[in-house]
Amino acid sequence: MKKDRTTLFAIRKFACWNSGKYLLIFLLLLGVTLYGKNFKDEHSNQAYMHEINRLSSAEQGVYFMDQDMNELVLEEAISVSPNNGYRILFDAFVGADSAGNGMDDKINLSVSVKDRFGSQLPIKSYQLSVGEKKVSLEGVFASDDFYRDLVFTNNNENYNGVIRIENIRTFAISANTQAEIKDLKESIVGRTDFNKTLHSNWSDQAEHEYVFRRKQQKICQIFVANSDTISAVDLRLKFVGTGGIGNYYLELYGYNSSDESIFERLAFYSFDRARAIEQLLLDDVNNIYRIPMVANLTYGKQYMFCINNDKTEFNPLNTLIVLGQNKQFENNDIFTLVRGQHSNMDGSLLFKLYGAEFSDYEGGKIPTGAIIQDIGGGKGLYTYKQNGRFSDFLDISEIGGTENDNPGIFYDNSVNGIAGEDNKDTSIIYTFNTVYPFDKFSISADQPGGNYTDSKFYISFDKVNWQEVQMRVDIDSPKIVSNKFEIITSGDGKQNVIYIKIICDQESKTKKISELNAAKLFGIKNINVEAELRIK
Amino acid sequence: MINIKKISKRKNVDYFLVALTIVIGFYLGWAVLKVALLTFVVWQILYPxxxxxxxxxxxxxxxxxxxxxxxxxxxxxxxxxxxxxxxxxxxxxxxxxxxxxxxxxxxxx
Missing domain, CATH: 1.10.287 (Helix Hairpins)
Incomplete structure (x- = not known):
């Protein structure tokens, strides 16, 4: 009884002690718990971010046929009318057979078009090797009816793998009879192979965890270039909690180990946890992410790629871990930089570096996704369309400037375009080899940063005489200038190369920015080239 | 049996609240400085x-x-x-x- 009274007294005493203070702290912590989450993590916003990431994902328009599907029907994928000819182009990859069929096995994939009542017109059948790299396929047909659906059929019942179909494009052509179609030349397609491995320091077993614990920290891995182009890196990353708020940056620098000097940044790619999971995740079991890192390298020179948390707010419960192993990578160091302070670490990061192998035609490089096709009647069509991917950077044929080693031109994934700083007289040159001479062509392109970028756009047929292309002006209000460069013009029927050059506009209206000692910015994105060709 | 008297000692409750504040801050993914500022606010209420x-x-x-x-x-x-x-x-x-x-x-x- 006495004990109970003592307890009661203790509780009463406790309740009386500064109860107002405790109530205030309780309300404060309640408010913080309910509303203190950064709005990036709010559910409504998450759905919005998910949609943005999905739309900007490179995986758009990718279709899978798994072992249970013999037929893939893409409804309303095309619009075909009678007495016309069409060409369909797509990429296909036949995955390895899970039932253990050998690599020599081939499968038969056929493509047809279907109308709304179910009648089909076969286009073509293809024999595809199982487990080999992605192939570009083409089918040409003359239509006898209105068709709207595209049908892919796997004719092998025993195949137990997944067929991936992507990048489907259809074109109307002039040839519209079987005889004319038979005479058409095969299309030339710019199929760049981004899966060529340059370096591999890989293991399924991660032995080491490199954790971001400090502010403005970089974790860097040195390597020696064994190719002149780099396109991406595979890393094993583990996000702890939210991974922190803000973006991590994967960066590429030139490096000299003899005096530990770091040269200017050659490439960067920003990502946070949401973007990494939506767009970069290859394997969620082993936490493998493929991050674009595009740059031109010099064979045999030392480089380093780093992940930094300069723009990230993090804490020990919400940070990033990069997985590694105890073994060193080809005598190349791994180190961490905290606000410029260099400290070596043991082991190496687990990574794979990828290059890029371009298609070429008679020695000329065909840009990624460019198509040169025979449309019949002695005419052809050249098409090239950028879609904001990292390959847009690799399609650049030349980066000019006084300091070519550090040109200050990047692929910037925040604007999905090519961005440059005008601090070294730099210029970006694209070369479009149409193979056949062109009669007419049109080129359009956007500025990546809208009014904050000051680009000048030129075209040339000989790389000597440059003609400036103006931005499109609103007809009703001529003072309103869009950020779109556009030109439609004619060739002389002999030339088959078009050059475009982008430089910084020194006299632009936003020159005030440079007066504030900030570098002027310029760049280009969404280049779209179409040319009518003369094919004899 | 829980000793209410011992638990209800003011200092213990205060320290628990400060620890809880730090845990909440980190759980929400705040940066260290922000967690420190929140803890400072709580401390200021307890011991002004x-x-x-x-x-x-x-x-x-x-x-x-x-x-x-x-x-x-x-x-x-x-x-x-x-x-x-x-x-x-x-x-x-x-x-x-x-x-x-x-x-x-x-x-x-």
């Missing part, structure tokens, strides 16, 4: 520092701010700016609290 001490801290932080800018620690100088602002708010609140307390304790004329 007089406004004079807070004002001295403001002067120190204000001196720190240009020094960090000059030495190119721009991120840190932003943090110092946030710190100055928080201390200013805390000083203002404490001045009002002290004024009200003084008003209550002063003899009625």
């Amino acid at each position: 520092l007089p406004s004079k001490t807070l004002a001295k801290a403001i002067i120190f932080a204000l001196l720190l701010f240009p020094a960090l800018v000059i030495t190119n620690f721009n991120n840190r100088s932003e943090d110092a700016g946030v710190l100055v602002f928080c201390l200013l708010v805390a000083t203002l609140i404490m001045t009002i609290v002290e004024f009200v307390k003084l008003d209550k304790t002063s003899p009625i004329e």
